[in-house]
Amino acid sequence: MLSRLDLSGGVNAASLATSLPRAAIDIDVALETVRPLVQEVKERGEEALYEQAERFDRVRPTSIRVPQDAIDEALESLDSALREAISLAIDHVRAGHEAQMPEEKSVEIISGGTVTQRWIPMRRVGLYVPGGLAVYPSSVVMNAVCAQVAGVQSIALTSPAQERFGGLPHPTILAACALLGIDEVYAAGGAGAIGMFAYGAGECEPVDVITGPGNIYVAAAKRLVLGTVGIDSEAGTTEIAILADDSANPRYVAADLLSQAEHDPAAASVLVTDSVELADAVDRELEDLVSKTKHEERVRTALSGPQSGTVLVANLDDGLQVINAYGAEHLEIHARDDEQVARRVSNAGAIFLGSYTPVPAGDYLAGSNHVLPTGGTARYNSGLNVHVFLKSVQQVKYSREALEEITDSLQTFANAEDLPAHGGALEVRREM
Structure with a gap:
């Protein structure tokens, strides 16, 4: 089921970027697809959102802004067990993200001169x-708790209109x-919803x-509006990689690969191992598990696609x-x-250690965040965290005496850069 790439003869670092299993996604094509959709919302506002909902979601919402009574009714009709599970997730994720909050710190650079x-x-x-x-x-x-812990006061949320729910987002x-x-x-989805957030539409202010997270088109739309607004990362279709040696339980590995494959036919599931015996055993377990899973067709498409596979290596x-x-x-x-192995990983959205920490734990209740960079962007992006919702600002205060202490050296810098007015801003304070 999983294709194999045999690198057991040695790894050529220079060729890895092009040889590893990847989805054949052209972000430039996606950008050109979403550009007119975002522009429509920028120019025509809410009416464009209604038209895009009819086109892509097959339903025209009664209102883009979801009425409060619909939100209240959804909570009243929520299954009690699911309500308890969501509440537990909120508690766990809040605790995990409160630990990320940075503290305000002041340092005295010289006597009377501080940077906070x-x-x-x-x-x-x-x-x-x-x-x-x-x-x-x-x-x-994942999104809301993180923003709330950071202290954001104005939070708007959007999710696609659902035909089966009369143009409202899913009641859950x-x-x-x-x-x-x-x-x-x-009730807005896709690229148009990203345009709504970036430029405003109807009741939604920018x-x-x-x-x-979202699909490739949502990720492309976020890239398109970057600069007008900030974004977390380009979190597209899900992916999992598993690094395993011969001590791994093949059924656990297979189950975890399958768990992400059921998200989407384009989801990526990659096993990297130095054990041919493990790879063979995982293949056998996958055949058994996939044949029993609810979304068999979707899973088979994902696991057999170019974005999934097993990579055999000589050693860890x-x-x-x-x-x-x-x-x-x-x-x-x-x-x-x-x-110890995890400490040598430099590029990953989130790392799950051992036989009893499967990715689904992080998807829901582990306390970590599941909005993570995809498509290799973990090389330079982090998963969603409180810092995404915070701005770092340095506050500087110097007394007269402290400024006097650095004035001569500061004027030397100003003269070296041929910016005499910089030095003048100090000299005028000496004169008064």
Whole structure:
């Protein structure tokens, strides 16, 4: 089921970027697809959103802004067990993200001269929650809790209109919003929703930062509006990589590869191992598990696609080269000394250690965030965290005596850069 790439003869670092399993995605084509959709919303506002909902979601919402009574009703009708699970996720994710909050710190550079590092929350943010093949209340939790912990006061959330729910987002999405106290919710999806957040439309005012996962078109739209607004990362279709040695349990490995493949036919599942015996056993387990899974067709398409496969290496050192070149959204390590191995990973959205930390734990209840960089962008991007919603500001204060102490050296710098007015701003203070 999984194709194989045999690198057991040695890893050529220079060729890894092009040889590893990857989806054949052309971001430039996606950009050109979404550009007119975003522009329509920028120019025509809410009417463009209605038209795009009819075109892509096959339904025209009664209102792009979701009425409060619909949010309240969704919470009232939420299954009690699911309500408890979402509430537990909120508690766990809040605890995990409170640990990320930086502290304000001041340092005295010289006597009477201080620099204070402050962290200021974004004024307003837009959270994107996908629809499509599944419903993701967990994405509501991941986005919203993170923003709330950071101290953001104005939070808007959008999710695609659903035909089966009369043009509203899925009621479980709305119920999760109610549990989090989010009342500004919109029935808009895809590139148009990103345009709504960036430029404003109808009741939705422009935001400062857009976060949340989505498909390639959502990711492309976020890239398109970057600069007008900030974004978290280009979090596209999900992917998992597993680095495993011969100590790994093949059924666990197979189950975890399958768990991400059921998201989408374009999802990526990659196994990197130095054990041919493990690779063979994983293939056998996959055949058994896939034949029993609910979304068999979707899973088979994902696992047999060019974005998925098994990479055979000579040893874990070579495996780490492959893993760091791949830069997985989710990385599981099933190996002896997994914590030491993890310390050698430089590129991954999130790392899951050992046999009892599968990615689905992080998807829901582990306390980490599941909005993570995909497509190799973990080389330079982080997963969603409170820093995305914070601005770092340095606050500087010097007394007269402290400024006097550095004036001569400062004037020397100003003269060296031929900026005499800089020095003049100091000299005038000596004269008064």
